[in-house]
Amino acid sequence: MSIARFWRETPQRYNLGGSKCSQCEAVYFPPRSVCPACAKHRTSLGRMLPFQLSGDGEVYTFTVVHEAAEGFEMQVPYVLAIVRTKEGPMLTGQIVDIEPADVRVGLKVQSTFRKLREEGKAGVIHYGYKFTPRADPGDSARPPAAEASEAEATPGRTGVAA
Ligand SMILES: [Zn+2]
Structure with a gap:
């Protein structure tokens, strides 16, 4: 892009x-x-x-990506999903803060603002929406993994062998 x-x-x-x-x-x-x-x-x-859009939706279909595109190397394996928003539009995005094996069709998710990728040596960082699992009301057993987002936002980890 x-x-x-x-x-x-x-x-x-x-x-x-x-x-x-x-x-x-x-x-x-x-x-x-x-x-x-x-x-x-x-x-x-x-x-x-x-x-x-509210950013609320559910997983319509998804795939686990093991071979990353350039700039995504640090994130494999990751889950790329099509999310059906509650307003109707389908959004394509990464599902984060969950083990790929735990993602399933129908999983309730909400959008979150995250770093998408870095562009090699230039260090251009793209931000955009991703999706995180949305806790069911009354289900407080698994709080959102805030640590993951902090680690992800750590500068200097390009993972790009350029
Ligand atoms: Zn119309």
């Missing part, structure tokens, strides 16, 4: 800002300027409203 593309996408990556069609109420992320569901009539032009 180029730097320009990264910065253009940053506002959405930061806050999960999508858009909602004021005609049919369909929600989109990333935001769209025209509603595909209403596109036949082109009547949705100018009727898309900003909409804030």
Whole structure:
């Protein structure tokens, strides 16, 4: 991903800002300027409203990645999932703070703001959303693993042999 593309996408990556069609109420992320569901009539032009996704959802499908893409070497194995948000849009993201073997379809998750990757020698660090398991109400047996995020954010660990 180029730097320009990264910065253009940053506002959405930061806050999960999508858009909602004021005609049919369909929600989109990333935001769209025209509603595909209403596109036949082109009547949705100018009727898309900003909409804030809650970040709550559940795992729709996932895969455990053992061979990392460049820049992700330090994180393997990791879980890449498609999350169905409660508002409807599907988001692709990493599931963190859980053992890959414990991830399952239907797992309740919430978005969290994390470092995504570093770009080699340049040291450009990309941030964006990931997902963490959401504790069921009344289930206080397993508090979220806060230590993991701190370790992950430690600077100087590039893991890139460039
Ligand atoms: Zn629509």
